[in-house]
Amino acid sequence: MSDDDEVGQEVGQNVRIALTIAMQMGEKFARLREELARDAQARSAAQARELSARFDAERGAARATLQVVDRPDWWEKASIQDISKVAETAQAWKNHDPIAERASAVVQREVFERYGVDTAVLRDAAGQAKSELDRAREWATNSAPEHYHRHDDDRLTMDIRGRAEPDVNAERALITDYRAALAGDAGTLELSAAEEWKRDTDPAGFQDYRVQTSIDWNDGEFRTADPAAVAAARAALVEEWKDTVAPERARAGAEVTEAQLLIAEADRLDRANDARNQEAARETPGASDVDNGRAEMAAQLEARASDYDRDAAAGGTANATPDELRELASDARAQAQLFRDDAPAERQEAAQGTGGPSTESAPPATDPRASASREAGEIAYDSAERRQSTIQAMEAKGVPPHVIEARMSADSAHATPPSAAVTSKAPMSTVPQTRRGRGQGQGADRADLSR
Known part of the structure; x- marks a missing residue:
């Protein structure tokens, strides 16, 4: 062919x-x-x-x-x-x-x-x-x-x-x-995009542009505008569109790039933190379970604090004012910090419980004194005096009774101290459990310590 x-x-x-x-x-x-x-x-x-x-x-x-x-x-x-x-x-x-x-x-x-x-x-x-x-x-x-x-x-x-x-x-x-x-x-598409942009962002200017470039009708007869004038008007519109849209696209691209960099940096920090936690777990056998439980509780409290802050920034809720919500957020963060601050003692207990190094002066993991001290700490942390003091402070600020009741209910649900919340000896549930008897090595119960 x-x-x-x-x-x-x-x-x-x-x-x-x-x-x-x-x-x-x-x-x-x-x-x-x-x-x-x-x-x-x-x-x-x-x-x-x-x-x-x-x-x-x-x-x-x-x-x-x-x-x-x-x-x-x-x-x-x-x-x-x-x-x-x-x-x-x-x-x-x-x-x-x-x-x-x-x-x-x-x-x-x-x-x-x-x-x-x-x-x-x-x-x-x-x-x-x-x-x-x-x-x-x-x-x-x-x-x-x-x-x-x-x-x-x-x-x-x-x-x-x-x-x-x-x-x-x-x-x-x-x-x-x-x-x-x-x-x-590309030329036709750029002109169409520029015309649509002008029509959407500047209706009056678009009407002027149409007058310069459209066909005029008169009793069935038609005439076109001067081709040179039409070409000039279209070229000017495309240039205006490019001058306006290009910076917007550049800003959008910069924002996307910045967001990607921030996400990458966050991922890097997460990986580094995970690596440190894994290294600590290898150095201290048995500590990983304790760390995970403590971290989860701290994260939950931090999330609750963020919710309180967001509601406060929005002007409050139907049941709480912004000041009350900010106070709740502060308390939640304080509890989260307790979980984080308790890390050294918990890690040491985990190490001792798995046969880690110890000295003659250190009490054994099953020493009754450790359980007694822990339960005494629970009473101090969740005492009636502390609750009554909190109620009086909220009443002095004019907080409605139903809000105080909700606050106390939430406080009771999260009253377990961090050291007890992540160990096998303190149940995670807030429902009281009946003790049928003391096992060997258990500490005194709350009734004995409160006397």
């Missing part, structure tokens, strides 16, 4: 794809025209005149687009995009205008002779395939830039006497952007 044959096949394939898309759009627009015509018959005389005027204006624009099909020189120079636009317009209007019907026949003949593509076959397939508008809406939903809303329902329709009608021009604009995205046309 010669190079000329390969080029011809490639061009023919491109024409086939472009015309398939054009036929799909043409079929859709043709159905819309028929629906508008039926609606015009059912409307009032004034509404019918309004629709008729709009119909005539759009038909005039279509005729102007189709007048090139009779010029051989146009066919010699026309690009695939030019031919597709003409074929789409002819397909949309051929059932409503004899000029468009004749132009459709000319397009079919010329395309078949020049590229070997039968538009009739493509037209039949267009009614069965998924419409390009649907694909364009999917693209915009998933990939369109910020401020882009051409795929929104309210943008693809227009209100005519309280009724939403499809906006053909809006659909064409969306499909144009979709085609540009497929073709990698």
Whole structure:
């Protein structure tokens, strides 16, 4: 196969794809025209005149687009995009205008002779395939830039006497952007993104821009703005968009980078802390269980303190003022610190309990004096005097009784001292347990110590 044959096949394939898309759009627009015509018959005389005027204006624009099909020189120079636009317009209007019907026949003949593509076959397939508008809406939903809303329902329709009608021009604009995205046309996409950004952030400025670049209609006749002025206005808009959006993107990128660095640093600190804990556990057999229990209790108290602080910053809750919540947070953190400060003694007890090194002066792990001291500490930590003092202080501040009751209830639930909460001798549950008897080596109970 010669190079000329390969080029011809490639061009023919491109024409086939472009015309398939054009036929799909043409079929859709043709159905819309028929629906508008039926609606015009059912409307009032004034509404019918309004629709008729709009119909005539759009038909005039279509005729102007189709007048090139009779010029051989146009066919010699026309690009695939030019031919597709003409074929789409002819397909949309051929059932409503004899000029468009004749132009459709000319397009079919010329395309078949020049590229070997039968538009009739493509037209039949267009009614069965998924419409390009649907694909364009999917693209915009998933990939369109910020401020882009051409795929929104309210943008693809227009209100005519309280009724939403499809906006053909809006659909064409969306499909144009979709085609540009497929073709990698960055210039078209940048202009569309800039226009949508302007429309979303500066409606008044966008209206001025439209005046400079839009088509003017006058009694069915139309004229375009000066091409040089339009190009200058569009270039200025794109530059304005880039100057505004680029710093925002840079700031966003810097924030993301900073967040990533902070997360990485937090991960590094966590790993280092885990390594230290593992090393300490290896050096002190049996201490890891104690450390984990103590750390969990401290973490829970810190989390509760953070909740109190957050509620206080929000102005309090229905049952507590900000000052009361801050006091609760302070108490929770103090209890958490007790768990952390108790680490050396707990680790030493764990080491002794597993046969670790000890001296003659150190009491054994099962020494009754250790249990007695621990239980005495429990009484001091959870004494009635401390509770009564706390209640009096809260009453002096005017704290409601139900808040005081809730505070005391929470205080009771977390009254177990840290040293007891993480050992096997002190149950984690706050439900009192009945002692059926003292085992060998147990210390005195609370009743004995309180006498």
